[in-house]
Amino acid sequence: MYLNVHSSYSLRYGTIDLDVLIEEARKLGISEIVLTDINNSSASMDFILKARVAGIRALVGIEFRKEDRLLYIGIARNRKGMKELNDFLTYHQLCDLVLPERAPVFEQAYVIYPFKAVSFMLAEHEYVGVRPQDINQLFRLDMALIQRKLVALYSVTFQDKKHYRLHQYLRAIDQNTLLTKVNEIAICQETESLRPLEELQRLYSGYEYLLDNAHQLLANCSTDDYHFGRLNKQTFTDSKANDAILLEKLTLAGMHDRYGSGNMQAKQKIEAELAVVKQMDFCAYFLITWDVINYSRSRGFYHVGRGSGANSTVAYCLGITDVDPIALDLYFERFLNSKRSSPPDFDIDYSWHQREEIQAYLLKRYGIAYTGLLGTISTFKGRSVIREIGKVLGLPKSEIDSFTDPTQDAVNQDNPTFRKIMAVYELMDGMPNQRSIHAGGVLVSEEPITFYTALDLPPKAMPTVQWDMYAAEAIGLDKFDILSQRGIGHIKEAVELIRQNKGKSVDIHAVKSFLIDEQINRRLGASDSIGCFYIESPAMRQLLQKLQCRDYLTLVAASSIIRPGVASSGMMRNYIYYFHHPDEVIYLHPVMKEQLKETYGVMVYQEDVIKVCYHYAGLDLADADVLRRAMSGKYRSRDAFQKLIDKFFLSAKTIGRDEATTEEVWRQISSFAGYSFSKAHSASFAIESYQSLYLKTYFPQEFMVAVLNNYGGFYARWLYVHELKKTGATVHLPCVNNSEEKVTINGRDVYLGLIGIQGLNEDFIKLIPCERVTNGPFQDLTDFIRRTDIGLEQLAILIKVGALRITGRTKKELLWDSHLYMGGSVKPKRDKELFAIVNKQYTMPVLPDERLEDAYQELDLLGYPLTLTMFDMLKTSYRGDVMAKDLLTHVDQTVKMVGLYVCEKTVRMKNQKKMWFGTFLDVHGNFFDTTHFPGRTPIYPFRGHGCYLLLGKVVEDFGVPSIEVEKFAKLPIQDNPILG
Incomplete structure (x- = not known):
């Protein structure tokens, strides 16, 4: 007679995992349960499936609440009843409506109201739930009138005392308040754990009719009409x-x-x-x-x-x-x-x-x-859970930070607060958190x-x-x-820009011709791939260089072996070595050579597992794929998995394979399968990479504009602007008479978009191009202010970024003019003028713009300078002893370089210490990579965008150089003239 059971899918309220709930019910001899999670049916279908396996009669419903107050509980009589409950909740969710105080008339679902909440006549399908604590209130009522409408309502929310405490933490997290300040109505009763039926009977002793009514209600309910299988739309046509x-x-x-x-x-x-x-x-x-x-x-x-x-x-x-x-x-x-x-x-x-x-x-x-x-x-997972627990305990941020640092765990073990948090963490980790x-x-x-x-x-x-x-x-x-x-956005927009700017139509699906194009493959081998899908990251560019990748099949392999599991298992290094030394490959068996010759004996793809199981062991292809999935952790039955392993060995033996060889083949398969990547996935990625490479090779300017307009890729925006300038395009600062919202291209002239100006209001980003189209180009500052109704603050942003240079006046002059025109007010006067009044002209001193000052303003408003480079802004004229293109001639030598920071990757080593991989540009715009080992660099080595002085040893791996950094510091830039 458990009419009101919450699982952990009553988010931030219930604590009981479905499997635990079913197992506990089975142990206590409970034969039927109604799962009624709060304002959702997330677990209902899974509950039915799992309960059927356990032999428990699963019934389902929904508990409807308004904030923390129980309104009513809906219990489905059958699948149509569950649909009614789901439809009711769905309507209110989709329309963002508050749930009503009274439930609608359900034809196939019962409604149970909490005791004392009913002030109306109950319909045939409606009942009142009596909790154990409500029993002493029944003597006041006329039982003759309502007895048949009263049912025992015993709620279940948690497993035991420690999970009741977990429930309290969850409620505090949900309400974003301290544990001690959680509203009492938001917390369940301390008794809401699953108990044997005998104890339920004791609690309702003397009022057995409440249990009988509940039993009769549930007898009219069933989920036996739920049949699972192929539930998708069955036909596309009429049959x-x-x-x-x-x-x-x-x-x-x-x-x-x-x-x-x-x-x-x-x-x-x-x-x-x-x-x-x-x-x-x-x-x-x-x-x-x-x-x-x-x-x-x-x-x-x-x-x-x-x-x-x-x-x-x-x-x-x-x-x-x-x-x-x-x-x-x-x-x-x-x-x-x-x-x-x-x-x-x-x-x-x-x-x-x-x-x-x-x-x-x-x-x-x-x-x-x-x-x-x-x-x-x-789900609640990782160290973020500790942060949530610490917040509801009211701990200061510094203490929470120390608890979330895994390197401090040994030190924190003596801290009772830390131990308390970790005890709650163990219970909460992995629980459902939000939909x-x-x-x-x-x-x-x-x-x-x-x-x-x-x-x-x-x-x-x-x-x-x-x-x-x-x-x-x-x-x-x-x-x-x-x-x-x-x-895909890069590719689609690039094709459209090529049509507009070059008048050419590009068939981007003509992939077969791209794969054999010498210029594209030459670019691929040089890893000149910034902006290109999947092959622009530092790690991928290094891999392409190590493989001297100049064809589609090698790129397909590279797209697979770059995956973390394959790379960390050592298979990536094996593949690269054998790629350059194919004569050294030793195959276990002729079949392995026949099937894995393309990848030099290294299993690179999930399909390789299927190949070997089929061609070497003689399994049929269906069994081979099932085995492949099982080794990837996607097979639930351990017994069935073992039978497949046995079948693998038996089948291999039946067709005469040597037992020792089969053992080694199996060892290689089993060690690889969990890391494997689908060749079809890799091939799809490689196709898209070639499409990007085609565009970058033959239409580089349009392609890079498309990359910028689709919010770039792996790198910061400035690097794509840098790459665009390398194509020979003339990149202009935003301009009120030439810029659109996005970056535009006309011939070789590229205008940065208004959307890239930091701090510029979205209304003006849209208004300026629209006003220009409607009423023509802006004539001067006064014309611009009048037609846009722009305020002083927003106008200053446009002036400082150079967007009003069409006036022919310097930025300082324009700022002076704007203050004079607006008379010190933040907004211009909105009064309409009968006649255009000519502004008074003033004689002003010469106020020239300085390039360094311009660069500072661009750095502030665009995130990068365009007038100058970051190298130009340095205080020092030193640019390093060695350039990136010469590194291979300095292997094993210590060199000093100056590099513009591009990006970094932090890696935590087995001893929990951090190391870093960096990527930089030299003054000529060429990439070089760095490795920063712990102990040789500061705790936080990277200090954001800018140029760095690096001292380190040049090392080489498969022909690709990098620097093992010994000393490292950010270089200062010249002082801002406006502050001088």
């Missing part, structure tokens, strides 16, 4: 048969475009894939994805189809992906096979500002009742989605389910991943 016909027709048409009509290898592979797609009932999933791609192309959007879906030749022919699985020997089974227990999905990337339109299209196309964005549940939104998942259901969840309305203003991808996967809802990345 599954027509779906299959349409999918085959579209695929064959695409095959003609991709491979030509006579390619028998492609035809056979497509037929085999289509057979599996039909068998797995995935036709509608493919067609819905194709429809999304079709729509986005009609809107002129550019997409990248990546992920395991790129293993599918059908997807390639449908235009979902541009990766050719046949050319790359990719296995379809990595995406979909008859033994795959979890659903696959397509990852479709769009430009960051176009993704939401695609998601909205899905919601509109298939109906808002049947679609929703995928949610996610963020959020998945990076891009969209669900399309066959039935209204509120059968399974209520919906939230996060900032995106699109309905979002209240559970995450794991819950969706468990009940059988396959997500469509509509993702975004700025790299």
Whole structure:
């Protein structure tokens, strides 16, 4: 008779994990439970699945609260009743409405009001809950009238006393207050733990009818009508048969475009894939994805189809992906096979500002009742939990900081406050904290989605389910991943700018010609890739240089081995070495040579695991993929996993493989699989990298403008401006008569956008270009002030950044003029003038602008100087003894260099000490990299943007130099003349 049970998904309130709840109930002999989390149904479906396995009768509902006050509890009689509860909550969430004091009339759900809260006649489906502490109030009531409407209401919120204390901490965190100041109404009763039924009967002794009524109520409830499986939209057309016909027709048409009509290898592979797609009932999933791609192309959007879906030749022919699985020997089974227990999905990337339109299209196309964005549940994790606990205890920031520093743990062990915090931390770490939104998942259901969840309305203003991808996967809802990345924005805008500025149309999908272009591959090998997707970071540029990467397949491998797991396992270094010394590779077996020759015997991809299991051990491809997933930690049954391992060895033995060799093959597979990366992913990344490289090679100015307008990439904005200037473009400061909101290009002239001016109000960023289009260029300062109604503070920003140089007057003169015109007021007079009054002219002293002063103002308002470089601003004329291009001639020598700071990466070593990797530019604009070991540099070595003097030893790794820094200091710049 547990009608009101909270799990830890009653966020920052309940403490009980679902698994713990079910196990405790099983131990106590409790056969049925109603899960009623507060204002959400996040855990309801997962609870039903888990309780069924444990043999517990799972019932579900929702507890509705207004702030901290209980309004009523809804308990579903069946799945239709749960839909009613979800619909009710969803309506109020999506419309941002306060929950009413009385629940609506539910046809298939019961409502239980708290005792004393009822001042109206109860409907047939409505009851009053009596808690143990309410029993002594019953003697005042006429039982004859209401007895059948009273039910025992025993709430469950926590496991034991220490979790009750955890509950109090959670409430304090939720209310953002001190533990001692939490409102009493916000905290549950100290008795709200799961107890044996015998104790419940003792608590309600003498009032057994309350338990009987509760039992009768629950007897009318069931979740047996919830059947989980394939819950996605079942058809794209009017039937599954027509779906299959349409999918085959579209695929064959695409095959003609991709491979030509006579390619028998492609035809056979497509037929085999289509057979599996039909068998797995995935036709509608493919067609819905194709429809999304079709729509986005009609809107002129550019997409990248990546992920395991790129293993599918059908997807390639449908235009979902541009990766050719046949050319790359990719296995379809990595995406979909008859033994795959979890659903696959397509990852479709769009430009960051176009993704939401695609998601909205899905919601509109298939109906808002049947679609929703995928949610996610963020948890309390890491040292941030300690900070939260410290705040509610009222500790000073300095003490909290010392507790969050892992290097201080040994010292803090003697501190009782630290031990107290760590005890709470152990309980709280990993608990659900808040609901959020998945990076891009969209669900399309066959039935209204509120059968399974209520919906939230996060900032995106699109309905979002209240559970995450794991819950969706468990009940059988396959997500469509509509993702975004700025790299696509770079490419899309660059193509448009080329059309506008050069009058040329670029087919960015003509990837095959890019892959064999000598100029592009030469640029790739030189790692001249700033702004290019996935290959611009310091680590990736170093890797490209070490590999002397000049072809697509090597880039595909590089995109995989750069991943943290592969790199830290030593496999990256092995690959680079064998890349340069292929004759030294020793293969375990001829099959390993045959299958891994492309990667010099090193397993680089997830597909390599499938290859070896299939070709060496003789497993079928479906089993090989299941084994691959299991070793990546994506297989839940340990027993089933062991059976697959046994099958691997038995199958290898059956086909005559040597036992010792098989042991070593297995050792290599098992040590690698957890770090592996999909070749299809890498191939997709590499395709996009080549598209970026093509644009950077042949249209560098338009490409770099597009990078700036899509908020850059790995580096700070100034570096992309620097890269733009290297292309030969003339980069102008913002100008009220030439600049738009974003950066613009006309021929070789590039004007920085108004949006990049720090402190400039968004209203003026939009108004200035709009006013110029409507009424023509601004004539002078007076004309500009009158037409924009700008205030003195905002006007000063534009003057100081040089945006009013069209007047022909210096900045100092303009500042003087603006003060004279406004008469000392912050805002100009808004009175309309019958006639334009000519301002009085004053004779002023000559007030020239100084380049150093200009540079300081640009540094302040743009974040970087354009008039001068940071090297020009230095007090010293020294620029270093050695330049970046000459470092290889100084290996093992100590050199002194001056470098402009680009970026840094901090790495924590095994002993918890920090080391750093830095990237700098020399005075000629060439990159060099540094390593800063602990003990050789200050505690905080980097002091932000500027030039540094570095002393260190030149080292070399596979032909790539770097500096091991011994001494390091930031160089001072000249004093600001305006302050002098």
